[in-house]
Every structure is written in structure tokens, then in C-alpha cells.
Amino acid sequence: EAGVAQSPRYKIIEKRQSVAFWCNPISGHATLYWYQQILGQGPKLLIQFQNNGVVDDSQLPKDRFSAERLKGVDSTLKIQPAKLEDSAVYLCASSLGPGSNTGELFFGEGSRLTVL
């Protein structure tokens, strides 16, 4: 079974430019998460989707970050304009969703963003 796919793996941009990250979760997984992991820190939840609806975006900097999950499948996270402090790895994860036994999160390989 295919895992969580993310692209691009690496992106270097200058501040004030824009960038988009794509995630394709495991087939049948209802819940999709975007995390930001700054070097040396734990993942920070940015936004969580249940099917194609947002259920938590409390820590998403909405003035510059946006995300969507079309048709409840793949998702895109956009940053515009980027700031130096956005340099991080952006992790996408998916799970079967509420009601599943463990709710285990399956992670993609991440997208590493460097803002110069």
C-alpha cells in the first residue's frame, strides 16, 4: 500500500516569495494533518482536515498561510509571503480518523523549506 506522498522534498525561496506544498494521504484516510517542524523542536500542528472540512486551524498564521483539501483527498499548503521564520520541515500526516482503534498517524517524508 502506498504511503503518504509529499512534494517537493526541498524548496529554497527568498523572503516575501510564495511557496506551495502538496500532500496525497493514504487512500481511505479521512483525517489529514499539516505540521510545521522547526529544527530541534517537536512538530506543531498547523491545520487538520476531517474529509474536506477544516476541524482545527487554531495555530495557522492565517495572514500568510492557507490550506485546502479538495474532494477530501489530497491537500495543498501555501505560504504567501514567506518570512525567514517559516524555514522548517512541513510534515503531512494522515489517519483513518475518529473511531479508529489507535488513530495512528502515518507521515510523509516532509518538505524542507529554506527562506533566505
Add this chain to the structure above:
Amino acid sequence: AQKITQTQPGMFVQEKEAVTLDCTYDTSDQSYGLFWYKQPSSGEMIFLIYQGSYDEQNATEGRYSLNFQKARKSANLVISASQLGDSAMYFCAMRLKTSYDKVIFGPGTSLSVIP
């Protein structure tokens, strides 16, 4: 407030010895779960073990066991017979079942296994 605390930024353990990584959590929810994930230097996130708040037995998965003390709100990970490949970052995380399975992570503990 819902929060995960891992007070050990870095730990060292001798190969073949056991090690305990600490995790405390804060939530007012009654239905929740605790995870441990491993993140090697390659960056992938590897699921290790899960404990539900209503599970009466402590979870075990091979060399990993979770010492769950609900009253103390702690969920420590015990790794037995450490191997060199266990050197990695370890994250404790909490699943909030009443919040659409929101999952929040702690700051992590870096484990180094010494030959």
C-alpha cells in the same frame, strides 16, 4: 490547556541497557490516547506504541513498553536492551478523541546509544 512535556532534552544509554524517556501531559478530556514516535536523523516519523486512556494494561510492542500512570498524567517510554539504531529523537504525542482526533506533540528527547 492541552500540553505535552518532555523534560529530558538529551539522554545517553549504554548499548544493551534499558532506558526510560519521560512524558507528562495535561488535558481535561477523559477520552484520549498517548503515542510515542521515533525520528532518526533521516527525518522520517516512525510510530512506536499507543496507549488509550481507558486501556487497563500498559501497552507493549517488542522492546518498547509504555508506563502509563493516569493519576500522575505520565506516559513514559521504556526501551529495553538498547541498540545503536535506537539513537534518534523521540516524541511523545497526545490524541484528543473529543477534538476530532487532534494530535499534539511534545518537544522531544534526543537519545544517544553508546557502544
